[in-house]
Structures are given as C-alpha cells and as structure tokens.
Amino acid sequence: MNDTFLKACRGEKTDYTPIWIMRQAGRYLPEYQKVRGKVTFLELCKTPELCVEVTLQPIDILNVDAAILFSDILIPLEAMGTPLEFHEGRGPVFPEPIKNQADLDKLRVPDPHEHTGFVMDTIGLLRKELNVPLIGFSGAPFTCATYMIEGGSSKVFWETKKMMFTNPELFHNIMRKITDTTTLYLKAQAKAGAQALQIFDSWAGVLAPCDFEAFALPYVQEIIRDLQDTGLPIIYFANNGATLLELSESSGANVLGLDWRINIGDAIKRLGNVAVQGNLDPFSLLLPKDELKKRIGRILDDAKDAKGHIFNLGHGIHQFTPPEQAKAAVEFVHELSQK
Numbered sequence: 290m291n292d293t294f295l296k297a298c299r300g301e302k303t304d305y306t307p308i309w310i311m312r313q314a315g316r317y318l319p320e321y322q323k324v325r326g327k328v329t330f331l332e333l334c335k336t337p338e339l340c341v342e343v344t345l346q347p348i349d350i351l352n353v354d355a356a357i358l359f360s361d362i363l364i365p366l367e368a369m370g371t372p373l374e375f376h377e378g379r380g381p382v383f384p385e386p387i388k389n390q391a392d393l394d395k396l397r398v399p400d401p402h403e404h405t406g407f408v409m410d411t412i413g414l415l416r417k418e419l420n421v422p423l424i425g426f427s428g429a430p431f432t433c434a435t436y437m438i439e440g441g442s443s444k445v446f447w448e449t450k451k452m453m454f455t456n457p458e459l460f461h462n463i464m465r466k467i468t469d470t471t472t473l474y475l476k477a478q479a480k481a482g483a484q485a486l487q488i489f490d491s492w493a494g495v496l497a498p499c500d501f502e503a504f505a506l507p508y509v510q511e512i513i514r515d516l517q518d519t520g521l522p523i524i525y526f527a528n529n530g531a532t533l534l535e536l537s538e539s540s541g542a543n544v545l546g547l548d549w550r551i552n553i554g555d556a557i558k559r560l561g562n563v564a565v566q567g568n569l570d571p572f573s574l575l576l577p578k579d580e581l582k583k584r585i586g587r588i589l590d591d592a593k594d595a596k597g598h599i600f601n602l603g604h605g606i607h608q609f610t611p612p613e614q615a616k617a618a619v620e621f622v623h624e625l626s627q628k
C-alpha cells in the first residue's frame with residue numbers, strides 16, 4: 290500500500306512528494322472516452338462497475354499516488370429531488386432552479402445510501418482494487434448552491450448574488466439544506482471506505498472576502514467540524530482563493546488546495562499548521578518537457594517549508610491535454626522530490 294499521500298496530508302515526512310491530478314479521470318484519456326462512448330455521463334456516474342473502471346485508469350496510466358472517486362459534485366444535489374441534465378458542450382443544467390422558499394421546500398435531505406447507494410458501492414469496490422489511497426469528495430455548499438440557483442454554470446452569478454443581497458434568508462435556508470445533505474453524504478463516503486475527503490469550492494473566488502465569511506465559510510466550517518469523528522484528512526479547495534487564504538485556513542481543513550494564481554511559497558508563509566496541495570497551472574502541461582520540468586522543480590522548491598505538500602494542478606486537467614504530458618509531470622515530481 291502506497292500511503293505517501295496520506296502521510297503528506299497529515300504533515301508527516303515522506304520519501305518523495307506525492308501527486309494526483311484534479312479531474313485525472315476524464316475526457317483527455319482515450320480510455321475514458323471509450324467507456325463514455327457507450328453511456329451518458331449520468332449513466333456512467335450511476336454504474337459502479339464503470340465508475341471503478343474509469344477511476345482506475347489514471348492510476349495505471351499516470352502512476353499517481355492517490356485515486357479520486359469517479360462521480361460529480363452535482364450527484365447529491367440531484368438526490369435532493371431536483372432534476373439534473375448534462376447537455377453536450379453546455380455542461381450541467383438544472384431545469385428547475387430554486388427561485389423561492391416553496392421550490393426549496395420541495396427538496397429533501399436525501400439518505401445517502403437510499404438515494405446515492407451507487408456512490409457507496411463504487412467506494413467499496415474500489416477499496417478492493419486500489420493500492421493507493423482513495424479520495425472521496427463533494428462540492429462546498431456555496432458552489433453547489435450556485436448551480437441550483439442559476440440552473441447551471443454561470444459567469445457572473447447574477448441570480449446567486451441577487452438572492453444573497455435581496456433575500457438572504459432564502460439563501461441561508463438553501464445553504465442549510467445543502468450543508469445537511471453534504472455532511473451526511475461525506476460521512477457515508479467515509480463509512481464506505483474513502484480515506485480522505487476533498488471539498489471543492491470552485492466558485493468561492495467570485496465572493497468578496499466579507500461575503501465569503503458571512504455566506505459560505507460558516508457552512509464549510511460546520512461540515513469539517515462534523516467530519517472530525519471520521520478521523521480522515523480533509524482537503525478544502527477554494528478555487529481562485531488567494532485573497533481568501535487565511536479565512537480558508539479557518540475552515541479547519543488539514544490540507545488547503547491552491548490554484549496557480551499565487552506563488553506556493555508565498556501562500557505557505559501566510560499559513561500556519563496546514564498542508565498544501567497544488568499548484569501547477571493546468572495549461573503549463575503544454576510546455577516543452579524541459580520547461581515543464583523546470584516549472585515543477587520551482588514549485589517543489591518553493592514548497593520546501595510546507596507542513597506537507599501534495600503536488601497537483603491548480604485546477605482540473607483540460608480535456609485536450611496530451612496524456613503523455615501528464616504522465617511526464619508525474620515522473621518529474623517523483624524524480625525531483627526524491628529525498
């Protein structure tokens with residue numbers, strides 16, 4: 290069992306810097322495309338045997354030090370009772386976005402086994418196959434709320450911010466229900482066998498620090514507090530969150546994910562007793578190999594004083610990235626960080 294990733298999460302000494310890649314299972318891999326060609330994305334997410342297959346693909350192909358459950362942050366939201374669709378080229382769509390309290394009242398806090406049993410089944414199956422740790426995950430309540438309020442992806446978050454500022458009570462009621470759902474969902478993943486949990490706050494960076502503190506952070510803090518009895522390391526990734534670093538640390542997470550917009554050494558100087566994960570710009574995988582290697586070396590060097598460093602990209606790998614570049618990056622991290 291390769292436990293380098295878990296050691297780094299806990300801030301323990303490791304023989305080398307572990308690496309995994311956000312969205313490491315996905316469309317940039319022809320092996321994924323082949324499985325995905327036979328089913329829709331949601332069918333894939335709901336078929337444990339196929340989820341196991343695509344979760345394992347990058348472990349073998351890239352030689353990464355951790356696996357991440359194949360699923361999506363929107364799966365538990367659909368389980369709350371709101372229809373979810375994925376449209377080719379447009380991403381996720383919630384055709385019935387939450388507009389008022391009556392819309393919210395129609396949604397439940399789902400039992401994770403009854404409504405998302407396929408996720409727990411996938412975790413159980415994966416643990417029998419894996420020789421690296423398995424990361425479970427969810428979205429953070431704010432990021433989840435944006436999808437349910439906007440009805441899908443957004444650039445300006447008009448509906449979300451309008452609700453925050455003109456009907457904060459409804460906004461907080463939505464956050465309450467998503468938080469209760471998320472806590473139960475992550476606890477169930479821990480019980481099913483996940484060995485670390487990552488909370489993705491992809492859109493946290495669109496908030497002013499004061500609004501992040503008032504509308505988003507308390508719910509993340511609550512989830513992390515309620516997960517303490519699982520004993521699992523928790524990774525909190527607030528994308529575009531360089532201005533939110535100190536607040537993010539107060540989430541109580543063991544590890545903070547960093548995007549590429551901040552120098553990792555500067556981030557570490559601002560933080561206390563927390564490990565960091567990141568932070569190579571996903572697009573720098575397109576650099577010629579010698580330059581890619583130099584960049585990786587610089588990040589490893591800048592992170593040398595970290596309480597623990599897990600190498601990763603600063604956000605998900607782009608779908609047109611050549612897989613051999615990702616493979617080379619993993620090799621460079623392992624080679625350059627060898628103690």
Ligand SMILES: Cc1c2[nH]c(c1CCC(=O)O)Cc1[nH]c(c(CCC(=O)O)c1C)Cc1[nH]c(c(CCC(=O)O)c1C)Cc1[nH]c(c(C)c1CCC(=O)O)C2
Pocket residue numbers: 310311312313314315316325330357358359360361362363379380381426442489491528605
């Ligand atoms: C915001 C968000 C989503 N999903 C996720 C986030 C947070 C991370 C981030 O900020 O990138 C998280 C996610 N989505 C997926 C995983 C699987 C595990 C892994 O990282 O390998 C994880 C961890 C699979 C997926 N989730 C999705 C795909 C592509 C679906 C396909 O095969 O067509 C995959 C592999 C679809 C998805 N799912 C989501 C969107 C916006 C989209 C469409 C955009 C796109 O197509 O890239 C919501």
